[in-house]
Amino acid sequence: xxxxxxxxxxxxxxxxxxxxxxxxxxxxxxxxxxxxxxxxxxxxxxxxxxxxxxxxxxxxxxxxxxxxxxxxxxxxxxxxxxxxxxxxxxxxxxxxxxxxxxxxxxxxxxxxxxxxxxxxxxxxxxxxxxxxxxxxxxxxxxxxxxxxxxxxxxxxxxxxxxxxxxxxxxxxxxxxxxxxxxxxxxxxxxxxxxxxxxxxxxxxxxxxxxxxxxxxxxxxxxxxxxxxxxxxxxxxxxxxxxxxxxxxxxxxxxxxxxxxxxxxxxxxxxxxxxxxxxxxxxxxxxxxxxxxxxxxxxxxxxxxxxxxxxxxxxxxxxxxxxxxxxxxxxxxxxxxxxxxxxxxxxxxxxxxxxxxxxxxxxxxxxxxxxxxxxxxxxxxxxxxxxxxxxxxxxxxxxxxxxxxxxxxxxxxxxxxxxxxxxxxxxxxxxxxxxxxxxxxxxxxxxxxxxxxxxxxxxxxxxxxxxxxxxx
Ligand code: NAP
Numbered sequence: 001x002x003x004x005x006x007x008x009x010x011x012x013x014x015x016x017x018x019x020x021x022x023x024x025x026x027x028x029x030x031x032x033x034x035x036x037x038x039x040x041x042x043x044x045x046x047x048x049x050x051x052x053x054x055x056x057x058x059x060x061x062x063x064x065x066x067x068x069x070x071x072x073x074x075x076x077x078x079x080x081x082x083x084x085x086x087x088x089x090x091x092x093x094x095x096x097x098x099x100x101x102x103x104x105x106x107x108x109x110x111x112x113x114x115x116x117x118x119x120x121x122x123x124x125x126x127x128x129x130x131x132x133x134x135x136x137x138x139x140x141x142x143x144x145x146x147x148x149x150x151x152x153x154x155x156x157x158x159x160x161x162x163x164x165x166x167x168x169x170x171x172x173x174x175x176x177x178x179x180x181x182x183x184x185x186x187x188x189x190x191x192x193x194x195x196x197x198x199x200x201x202x203x204x205x206x207x208x209x210x211x212x213x214x215x216x217x218x219x220x221x222x223x224x225x226x227x228x229x230x231x232x233x234x235x236x237x238x239x240x241x242x243x244x245x246x247x248x249x250x251x252x253x254x255x256x257x258x259x260x261x262x263x264x265x266x267x268x269x270x271x272x273x274x275x276x277x278x279x280x281x282x283x284x285x286x287x288x289x290x291x292x293x294x295x296x297x298x299x300x301x302x303x304x305x306x307x308x309x310x311x312x313x314x315x316x317x318x319x320x321x322x323x324x325x326x327x328x329x330x331x332x333x334x335x336x337x338x339x340x341x342x343x344x345x346x347x348x349x350x351x352x353x354x355x356x357x358x359x360x361x362x363x364x365x366x367x368x369x370x371x372x373x374x375x376x377x378x379x380x381x382x383x384x385x386x387x388x389x390x391x392x393x394x395x396x397x398x399x400x401x402x403x404x405x406x407x408x409x410x411x412x413x414x415x416x417x418x419x420x421x422x423x424x425x426x427x428x429x430x431x432x433x434x435x436x437x438x439x440x441x442x443x444x445x446x447x448x449x450x451x452x453x454x455x456x457x458x459x460x461x462x463x464x465x466x467x468x469x470x471x
Contacts, residue, residue, distance in 0.1 A: 002028070002066075003064060003065055003066035003067075004027075004028040004029055004030040004051075004053060004064055004065050004066065005022075005027040005028050005029070005066060005070070005156065006022055006027050006028075006029050006030075006065075006070050006071075006072065006156060007029070007030045007031070007032070007061055007062070007064075007065045007069060007070065007071040007072070008022075008029055008030070008031050008032070008071070008072045008073075008074060009031075009032050009033070009061070009071065009072070009073045009074070009075060009084060009088075010033060010034075010073055010074040010075035010076075010102075011031060011033040011038045011039060011042050011074075012074060012075070012076075013131075013132045013135075014074045014101070014102075014128065014132065014135045015031075015033075015074035015075075016042060016046060016047075017132050017133075017135035017136035018072065018074060018101070018128070018135045018136075018139075018160070019031055019042075019047065019052060020046060020047070020050070020136055021135060021136050021137070021138070021139075021160050022156060022160055023050045023051055023052055025156075025159040025160055026159070027051075027156055027159075028051040028052075028053075029051065029052050029053070030052075030053045030054070030055055030061055030064040030065060031043075031047070031052060031053070031054055031055070032054070032055045032057075032058060032061040034075075036056055039054040039055075039056075040054070042054075058087055058088050058091055059091050061091075062088065062091040062092065063091075067093065067095070067096070068093075068095035068096050068097060068122075068152065069092065069093075069096040069097065070096075070097050070099070070152060070153055070156070071088070071096070071097065071098050071099065072099045072101050072126075073098065073099065073100050073101065073102065074101045074102060074128075075102060076102065077102045077103050077104045077105070077108075077263065078104075078108075081100055081102065081104060081108070081112070082112075085098065085112065085116070089119075089121075092121055094119075094120040094121065095120065095121075095122070096121055096122065097121070097122035097123070097124065097149055097152050097153065098116065098121065098122070098123050098124075099123075099124040099125075099126050099143070099153065100112070100123075100124070100125050100126065100180075101126050101127075101128045101141075102128075103127070103180075103183065103184075103187070103262070103263060103264055104125055104180050105180070105184075105263060105267060106125070106176075106177030106178070106180040106181040106184060106267070107177060108177070108180075109125030109144070109176065109177035109179070109180045110176045110177035112125070113125065113144075113145050113146075113175075113176050113177065114176070117145075117146065122145070122146065122148070122149035122152060123145055123149065124143050124144065124145035124149045124150060124153070124179065125143075125144050125145060125176075125177055125178075125179045125180040126141055126142060126143040126144070126157075126179050126180075127141070127142035127143075127179050127180055127182060127183020127184070127186065128140075128141050128142075128183070129141075129142075129183065129186055129187075129367065129368035129369055129370075130162070130367045130368055130369065131369065134162065134367045134368065134369075137162070137367075138160065138161055138162035138163065138169070138366065138367050139160070139161060139162060139169070139367045139368065140161065140162055140169040140170070140363050140364055140366060140367035140368035140371070141157055141160075141161055141169065141170040141363070141367075142170075142173050142179045142180075142182045142183045142186070142360075142363065143157065143170065143172060143173060143179045144172075144173045144174055144175065144176060144177060144178035144179025144180060144181070144182070144353075145175065145176070145179070146175065147172055150172040154172075157170045158170055161363075161366075161367060162366035162367025162368075162371075163366065164362070164365045164366040166362060167362070168363075169362075169363040169364070169365065169366045169367045169368070170363060171356075171359045171360075171362070171363050173353075173355065173360070174348075174353040174354055174355055175352075175353065175354075176351070176353070178351070178353040178355065181271070181344075181347060181351070181353070182344065182355070182360055183264070184264045184267045184268050184271070185268055185271075185340045185343055185344055185347075186340070186364065186368060186369075186370060187264035187265060187268065188264065188265055188267075188268025188269065188272075188279065188282045188286075188340055188343075189282065189336050189337055189339075189340040189370050190232070190369050190370050191261075191265040191268070191282060191285040191286060191289070192281050192282045192284075192285045192332070192333075192335075192336030192339075192340075192424060193230075193232050193333055193336055193370060194232060194285065195284065195285035195288045195289075195423070195424045196281075196285075196329055196332040196333055196336065196424045196425065197219075197232060197233065197236045197329070198288075199332075199415075199421075199422045199423070199424055199425055200325055200328075200329050201215055201236070201240070202420060202421075202422075203315065203325060203411070203414075203415060203420060203422065204218065204315070204318075204322065204325070206310055206418070206420055207310060207312070207313050207315070207414065207415070207418050207420060208312070208313070208314075208315050208318070208322070208325075209312050210318055211250075212240045212241070212250040212252060212253070213240070213241065214318055215240050216236075216237045216240035216241045217318065218318055218321055218322055218325075219233055219234075219236050219237035219240065220237050221320070221321035222321055222326060222329070223237065225321075225326075226373050226374070226377075227330045227333075227334075227373075227374060227400070228326070228329065228330060228333065228372075228374075229372060229373040229374075230333075230370070230371065230372030230373065230374070231368075231369060231370070231371045231372070232369065232370065232372075239251075239252055240252060256295070257292055257295070258292050258293045258295055259288075259289040259292045259293070260289065260293070261286060261289040261290065265282070265285070265286045265289070266286060268282055268286075268340075268343070269282060269283050269286050271343065271347065272339075272343050275343065275346045275347055275350055276346070277339070277342055277343040277346045277347075278339065278342070278431065278435075279339040279340070279342075279343055280339070280427040280428075280430065280431045281332055281335040281336050281339055281424050281427050281428045281431060282336060282339055282340065283427070284423035284424045284426075284427040285336075285423070285424055287423060288421075288423050288424070307419030308417060308418060308419040309419070310418045310419065310420065311418065313414050313417075313418065315411065315414065323407065324407040324410050324411055325407075325411055326407070327403075327404035327405075327406075327407025327408055327411070328404075328407055328408040328410075328411035328412070328425050328428075329425075330400065330404055331400075331401060331404050331405065331407075331408045331428055331432065332408070332424050332425050332428040333372075333374070334374075334391070334392060334397060334400065334401070335392070335427075335428040335431055335432065336424075337370075337374065337375075337378055337391060338390055338391035338392050338397075339431070341357060341360075341361075341378065341382070341391050342390055342391070344357060344360065345357060357382040357386070358379045358382045358383045358386075361375050361376075361378040361379035361382060362375075362379050365379070377394075377396055377397070378391060380396075381394035381396070381397065390435065392432070392435070401432060405429075405432060408425065408428065408429050408432075409429060411425060412425050412426045412429045443457075446458075447470070450466075450467060450468060450470065451468075451470035451471065454467055
């Protein structure tokens with residue numbers, strides 16, 4: 001039998017679906033999984049009757065691939081990747097290419113690219129987004145490493161990716177760990193939007209007093225607007241309409257209110273702090289998940305700490321999509337994207353990634369979890385002005401911010417008056433208000449620092465460094 005075009009290691013949810021995607025697009029594949037029974041199950045199940053072969057050992061797997069070999073790893077991020085690299089290396093030859101399609105930490109990828117390239121193997125760190133359905137039907141892919149390594153898989157990934165009006169949702173991102181860095185920030189933005197929609201649901205439920213079906217109706221209205229039309233709003237409507245098979249009540253109300261946070265959201269925030277990028281909306285979403293996991297403490301605190309009791313308040317007509325709340329949600333989603341793009345722009349300079357922001361917006365338009373109509377506007381904003389200081393200052397976005405800021409302020413004050421937490425909405429309000437304020441009160445912070453620690457300060461009216469004997 002002729003050798004296969006592509007090898008895949010790791011038949012988890014993503015791996016299985018990516019294999020079927022590649023096969024559907026005309027490529028032959030060899031699969032390997034650490035636990036062989038999974039390989040057998042796949043070959044006898046979803047993989048049956050297709051140009052897919054299995055291998056029991058890594059030696060057999062490598063032997064079944066055409067040279068130079070192209071091997072996609074879809075396994076758990078972390079030490080598992082290093083183990084597999086170590087195990088497979090002795091079977092590989094110069095020029096063979098390993099691709100890590102999992103959610104690896106970008107610094108790990110940076111290290112692996114340089115180690116593997118120094119041995120004349122190719123290595124790509126490729127973020128893949130879209131969940132199981134995206135993997136099967138067409139994901140968004142963010143490959144980083146050398147351009148030559150990308151060239152070796154370009155014909156495969158451009159066919160496998162989601163397709164939008166201006167091409168496939170995959171493009172060479174840049175050197176080293178840049179592909180995984182961009183995927184990390186993608187997930188940070190995703191964290192933000194998920195939390196924003198959860199806060200909107202909470203306000204509609206507890207402050208406006210409407211039920212899941214009615215909230216789902218509002219989501220449907222939002223999904224028909226240019227600003228909010230997106231995969232996440234679409235699935236929020238689905239989640240809210242889904243009934244429990246046991247008693248036909250709203251399933252979402254049966255789910256424990258604890259959200260996990262895996263690596264990528266945390267890494268986005270840590271990177272932002274390291275690079276001096278301001279990402280408060282994204283940070284608030286991460287902290288929202290951390291706070292959610294303190295369930296036992298929250299139950300105890302509810303009986304000790306008191307706040308205002310909730311009174312019904314108007315957030316605009318639900319038949320019109322609750323206009324004030326919609327304004328707030330739109331601006332918080334804008335802020336999530338703006339903060340993510342800003343982080344990418346700062347990281348690009350610091351790490352010399354030379355990221356092309358319009359291309360990144362383009363490959364996020366289809367296949368991935370944060371796909372949204374809005375990405376066309378984001379792409380345009382960076383195409384029109386590659387040096388834009390912040391997405392929100394682009395003329396179209398600025399007009400939106402100016403029109404909707406009173407709505408966001410009203411919703412945040414309503415939430416505060418009712419004692420309902422809205423970390424992403426309130427952080428967004430502070431983010432925008434801070435960013436549009438040319439003189440902030442950090443002059444006083446500087447005075448205090450000079451007072452207790454002689455840290456010196458600069459003056460608004462003279463050049464130089466000054467110290468005052470304050471005490
Ligand atoms: P997963 O549950 O993260 O990983 C399962 C796969 O990893 C299995 O094939 C497992 O083999 C293999 N594995 C674990 N430890 C291993 C080791 N030490 N050596 C060799 N193989 C090992 O699967 P997934 O959800 O498909 O995700 C794969 C990667 O894509 C992850 O990095 C994940 O973060 C990322 N990702 C996931 C999604 C998603 O929606 N699920 C979306 C985007 C990206 P065994 O069967 O032998 O245990």
